[in-house]
Amino acid sequence: MTPERSVGTAGAMSGLRPRPAFRVDDVYRGLLMAAAGVVFLIVFLIAFESFMGARLSMKTIGWSFLWSGEWDPVADHYGALPYVIGTLSTSFLALLLAVPLGVGSAVYLAELASRRLGAVVSFVMELLAAIPSIVFGIWGFFVLAPVLRTTVEPWLIEHFGFIPLFSGAPFGIGILNAGIILAIMIVPTIVSISREVLLATPKSLREASLALGATQAESIGVALDAAKPGILGAAILALGRALGETMAVTMVIGNTNRIPTSLLDPGATMASVIANEFTEATSPIYLSALIQIALVLFLVTIVMNGLARLLVYWVTGGRSDTAGAA
Amino acid sequence: MMRTRRLWNHAVLTACYAAAGIVVLPLVLIVGHLLGKGAAGLSLEFFTHMPKPVGELGGGMANAIVGTLIIVGIAGAVAIPIGVAAGVYLAEYGRGKFAALVRYTTDVLSGIPSIVVGVAAYGLVVVPMGRFSALAGSVALAILMLPTIIRSTEEMVRLVPRSYREAALALGAPRWKTVQQVVLPAARAGIVTASMLAVARAAGETAPLLFTALGNRFWSLSLDEPMATLPVFIYDYARAPYDDWNAQAWTGALVLVLLVTIISALLRLTVRRVRTG
Numbered sequence: 001m002t003p004e005r006s007v008g009t010a011g012a013m014s015g016l017r018p019r020p021a022f023r024v025d026d027v028y029r030g031l032l033m034a035a036a037g038v039v040f041l042i043v044f045l046i047a048f049e050s051f052m053g054a055r056l057s058m059k060t061i062g063w064s065f066l067w068s069g070e071w072d073p074v075a076d077h078y079g080a081l082p083y084v085i086g087t088l089s090t091s092f093l094a095l096l097l098a099v100p101l102g103v104g105s106a107v108y109l110a111e112l113a114s115r116r117l118g119a120v121v122s123f124v125m126e127l128l129a130a131i132p133s134i135v136f137g138i139w140g141f142f143v144l145a146p147v148l149r150t151t152v153e154p155w156l157i158e159h160f161g162f163i164p165l166f167s168g169a170p171f172g173i174g175i176l177n178a179g180i181i182l183a184i185m186i187v188p189t190i191v192s193i194s195r196e197v198l199l200a201t202p203k204s205l206r207e208a209s210l211a212l213g214a215t216q217a218e219s220i221g222v223a224l225d226a227a228k229p230g231i232l233g234a235a236i237l238a239l240g241r242a243l244g245e246t247m248a249v250t251m252v253i254g255n256t257n258r259i260p261t262s263l264l265d266p267g268a269t270m271a272s273v274i275a276n277e278f279t280e281a282t283s284p285i286y287l288s289a290l291i292q293i294a295l296v297l298f299l300v301t302i303v304m305n306g307l308a309r310l311l312v313y314w315v316t317g318g319r320s321d322t323a324g325a326a
Numbered sequence: 327m328m329r330t331r332r333l334w335n336h337a338v339l340t341a342c343y344a345a346a347g348i349v350v351l352p353l354v355l356i357v358g359h360l361l362g363k364g365a366a367g368l369s370l371e372f373f374t375h376m377p378k379p380v381g382e383l384g385g386g387m388a389n390a391i392v393g394t395l396i397i398v399g400i401a402g403a404v405a406i407p408i409g410v411a412a413g414v415y416l417a418e419y420g421r422g423k424f425a426a427l428v429r430y431t432t433d434v435l436s437g438i439p440s441i442v443v444g445v446a447a448y449g450l451v452v453v454p455m456g457r458f459s460a461l462a463g464s465v466a467l468a469i470l471m472l473p474t475i476i477r478s479t480e481e482m483v484r485l486v487p488r489s490y491r492e493a494a495l496a497l498g499a500p501r502w503k504t505v506q507q508v509v510l511p512a513a514r515a516g517i518v519t520a521s522m523l524a525v526a527r528a529a530g531e532t533a534p535l536l537f538t539a540l541g542n543r544f545w546s547l548s549l550d551e552p553m554a555t556l557p558v559f560i561y562d563y564a565r566a567p568y569d570d571w572n573a574q575a576w577t578g579a580l581v582l583v584l585l586v587t588i589i590s591a592l593l594r595l596t597v598r599r600v601r602t603g
Contacts, residue, residue, distance in 0.1 A: 028502035029419055035411030036420075036428045039476070042469055043435055046442065049449035104345025112342060123591075124350045130587050131356065132530025134557045135579045138564045139356050142363070142572070184352045191349065215331055217338035237437065244439020246533035247561065271441045271533070278445075278537045294445040298438060305437035309430060 050298050053291035056284055065289065066296065071257040073277070078289035080296075082259045086175070086267035089260065090249065091242040093179030094186055099235050101183075102190030103224075106231075109191065110198035111220055122192075129188040137251030140181040145172035145252060152176075153264055168264040171254065176263045178253040182245055186238035193237065193312060197230030198223060200316045226315075233311030240304040244297055246271040270297055357583075364580030367573055372581070377543055377559075383570055387578055389545050390559040394529055396547070397460050397539055397555055401467035402525040409472050409524070410517055413479025418505050420480070429477075436473035443469050444534030452538060460546075460553035463539030467528040474524035482516030483509060526586045532557035556582050 057065070061078055068079030105125075109118050149172030160166040201223045209219040224231070254266025255276055268276070270293045281287040371386050378385030412432075416425055447466035452458055486509050494504040510517075532555075535541075540552040541562065556578055563575035 025501045028505070029415075032411050032415035032419065033424070035408045036415045036425070036476075038408050038412065039428055039431045039435060039472070042472065043431055043438075045450060046438065046446040046469075049446040050442065053445065053449050101345045101349050104342045105349045108342040108346040112339065113346070121346055121350060124353050127587050127591065128353050130527060130530075131353075132532070132557060132579075132582055132586060134530070134532045134560050134564075135356065135360070135583055138560065138575055138579055139359060141564060142576075143355070143359050187349050215335035217335040218331070220338070240437050244437075244441065246439065246441040247557075251561070251564065271439060274441050274445065275533055275536055278448075279540070291445055291449075294442050298442045301437055301439055301442070302434060305434045306430075308437075309433050 046298065050291060050295040054288055054295045057288035057292040060285060061289060061292075065292070069259060071273075073281070073283075073286050076283070076285060078286070080270065080273075080289075080293055082257055083268050083270045083273050083293065085259055086178075086253065087243055087269040087271070089175050089263075089267070090178040090182055090253070090269055091239055093175065093263070094182035094242045095235060095239055097180065097183035098187045098190055098238060102187045102234075102238075103194050103231060105187075105191045106194035106198055107220055107224070109195045111216075111223070122195075125188045125191050128184070129192075133185070133245060133247040134251075136181050136185055136248040140177055140248060140252035141173070144180065145177055148172045148177055156264070164261065165263050168262040170264060171266055173252050173254045174264055174266040175253065175260050178249045178267075178269070179263070181248050181252055182242045185245060185248060186242050189238045189241060190234050193234035194227070194231050197227045197234065197312065197315050200230070201226040229311045230315030233308040233315070236304050236308035236311070240301045240308065243304075244271055244301050246275050250275045360576065360580045360583055363573070364576040364578075367577030368580065372574075372577055376545060380568065380571075385574075387554075387556065387559055387574070387581075389542065390554040390556045390578070391581070392547075393460070393539070393542070393554040394556040396549075397463045397535070397553060398467060398525060398529045400461070400464040400549070401471060401528060402521070404464065405468040405471040405475060405524070406521045409475025410479045410521065412472075412476045413517075414483055414505065414510070416476065416480040417483035418509070429480075432473045432476050435469075436477075439533075440466075440470055440531050441533040444536065444538055447534060447538045455550065457550070458538060458540035458552045460539050460549045460551065463535045463553065463555065464549075466534035466538050467531060470531060470534065471524040471528045474527065475521050478520030478523070479513075479517050482513045482520055485516065486512045530557060530582055530586045532561055536561075556585075 057078070065078050065080050066084060067081055069081040070077050070079045071082060072078075105121065109121055113121065149170050153170030153172065153176070156166045157168070157170060205222050205226055206219045209222045210216075214222070249269050250272040253268055253272055255268050255272060256266045257268065257273075258265075260267035274290050274294055278287070278290055281290055369386075371384060373386060373391060374388050375384070375386035376388055377390075412428065416429060419425065420429070443466050447462050447469070451462035451465050455462070490508050490512055491504055494508040495501070499508070535555050535558050539555055539558070541558040542552045542554040544554075546553055560575045560578040560582065563571045563578065566572065566575075
């Protein structure tokens with residue numbers, strides 16, 4: 001307080017001589033601006049560190065490791081295909097479950113809910129978003145996995161076992177479990193952004209369609225149509241989160257280096273293999289290959305987030321605060 | 327025709343209600359199981375004792391709880407001043423291209439997976455230092471906190487009525503003084519709660535700590551050495567093949583969730599009061 005006071009009197013005196021006060025203003029603004037610039041520095045440093053760490057692997061293995069199917073550190077062979085497939089399959093399964101449910105809930109919150117119930121559901125969504133990933137992991141491992149193993153997966157095998165996607169043995173842990181856990185984790189993102197996007201669509205759209213005799217569902221359809229780019233953005237944002245989600249997936253996916261061919265198979269994702277093997281990586285090339293996987297994750301999520309934000313900004317005009325939601 | 331439309335209308339609306347119900351269900355289940363499996367192990371011992379070796383029952387996670395507080399505290403001490411300053415910049419001066427780019431980059435930063443941030447912190451701190459350290463964990467968590475602090479500070483500062491600034495400027499206060507002594511105090515409650523929210527979120531992060539702070543079964547307060555944290559402890563105990571360790575993992579998870587969500591929920595209520603009041 002004291003130093004500010006003394007500078008303050010100087011500032012007051014400067015009413016007579018405007019120049020020095022002007023300079024304090026510039027310094028203040030400059031400091032704030034520098035703090036804002038830290039964001040660029042951080043993104044640069046993350047990119048720089050991942051590139052430097054992955055250099056060895058990029059040089060000796062190249063990018064072909066993304067579609068090479070064997071990951072055998074003992075034989076110094078690094079192919080990330082099992083993890084790429086694990087990441088894609090769990091993420092898309094999660095989207096398949098979470099998008100319809102999330103958009104439905106968003107419609108409920110934006111159009112149907114009474115104020116009180118709506119507040120309860122939003123509150124629950126916020127709490128869900130605040131639960132640490134590791135907690136989803138132990139819930140998936142100790143609660144969901146036994147249910148899947150004893151009930152859901154045997155049923156799937158019995159009735160749909162002829163489809164390769166549902167064949168295999170009921171382990172409880174694996175792609176299916178990871179997909180469900182991921183869906184639970186990304187639903188809040190989809191709900192909160194879709195809701196904001198829906199609320200940002202003009203009310204006149206709904207009024208016009210209702211006036212033309214549309215049912216409530218049909219008028220909601222009109223609003224959804226206008227909100228489509230934003231909802232697409234929400235889905236991409238959620239996909240980005242699912243791709244990079246680590247701890248929960250690590251606990252429920254089974255962590256094998258084989259390529260999963262069925263939803264019931266155990267597997268691993270790009271993020272989970274980093275979490276699992278990083279501290280065990282004994283040779284420089286092993287470590288470098290893991291960092292290269294991180295680099296791929298970084299680039300993919302940067303591009304997807306960039307795209308998703310643009311879509312959401314487009315609909316809401318930059319008013320939505322998606323930093324907290326994601 | 328009208329009948330099918332009416333039926334369709336009902337089906338769609340029912341589906342929306344059902345979706346909201348299904349979406350709320352997992353939280354109810356998770357909280358229920360957390361309480362059911364974790365509450366039994368809650369005791370003073372859990373907070374004040376060190377972990378026991380394999381085979382011995384009892385013990386607590388005192389070192390992990392203290393470790394989390396230290397690592398998260400340092401991360402917050404670094405991230406909050408920078409984040410608040412950046413947020414104030416965006417709210418007060420943020421009209422140009424630079425500010426738009428900052429806003430965009432901040433949002434993108436918030437989408438970078440925490441495991442990738444962990445890898446970066448490993449390269450930035452662990453490799454030069456030559457060993458895993460609490461400090462490296464703090465760096466990773468600080469990076470993860472920053473986007474939320476920046477964007478919520480911006481939002482809070484924007485809520486301060488224009489007339490405050492006009493009044494201060496009309497009294498002859500320079501711009502910086504207006505912001506520092508009029509706008510910031512008015513937004514203080516909101517900024518504090520929003521920052522604590524970001525800190526609470528970061529406290530639950532596990533992935534970026536795995537190869538920065540690593541973990542430690544022993545009592546350690548030195549920042550340049552591996553340090554135990556609650557999330558990593560839960561992870562290790564949940565994977566262990568011992569029932570009593572698994573039970574402790576549940577208790578640890580309950581403590582972590584209480585730490586994170588109760589703080590968030592309380593803050594949420596305070597923020598609402600600040601907004602409406």
